[in-house]
Amino acid sequence: MLKTILVAIAGLSIATCANAAQASSDIKILEQALACDIPPGQAKPVIKALKALGAKSVGAGTFSLPGPLLVDGLPATQVHVGEEDGVESYIAVFHGVELKALAEHAQLKPLAASYVRDTKHGRLSGDVRDRTDVWLTCTITQ
Numbered sequence: 001m002l003k004t005i006l007v008a009i010a011g012l013s014i015a016t017c018a019n020a021a022q023a024s025s026d027i028k029i030l031e032q033a034l035a036c037d038i039p040p041g042q043a044k045p046v047i048k049a050l051k052a053l054g055a056k057s058v059g060a061g062t063f064s065l066p067g068p069l070l071v072d073g074l075p076a077t078q079v080h081v082g083e084e085d086g087v088e089s090y091i092a093v094f095h096g097v098e099l100k101a102l103a104e105h106a107q108l109k110p111l112a113a114s115y116v117r118d119t120k121h122g123r124l125s126g127d128v129r130d131r132t133d134v135w136l137t138c139t140i141t142q
Helices: 020-034 043-052 099-105
Strands: 005-007 056-059 062-071 074-084 087-095 109-111 114-118 122-129 133-140
Touching: 020 043, 020 074, 020 087, 020 133, 043 062, 043 074, 062 087, 074 099, 099 114, 099 122, 099 133
Parallel strands: none
Antiparallel strands: 005 062, 056 062, 062 074, 074 087, 087 133, 109 114, 114 122, 122 133
């Protein structure tokens, strides 16, 4: 299970938000999305939170973070929020992280060429994309 998602970046800090309470709320919804602990219908609030925390859109639902976002101790550099055919997904992208390390940190179990864990609202999966990037994907199913 993802123990904690910490926001530990210079530009993605409480100082970038209007107030600490709003920043805390933005961080919480991002934590829930990346831990696959969020009900359906939250893509727009997650995008709003990313923008409020200083992430920049780099194309179709992909946001570049102003510094690493620590997801259970591993540094993600991008977050993708997708919604296609009524299915929502939230993806943390890691550069220079081994898939096996991500699987251990997120307590994912091997399944074919990837790792997975079912959650209350969907499925977390870890796999390698673009030969070097490791993705932690949350697909909301309920």
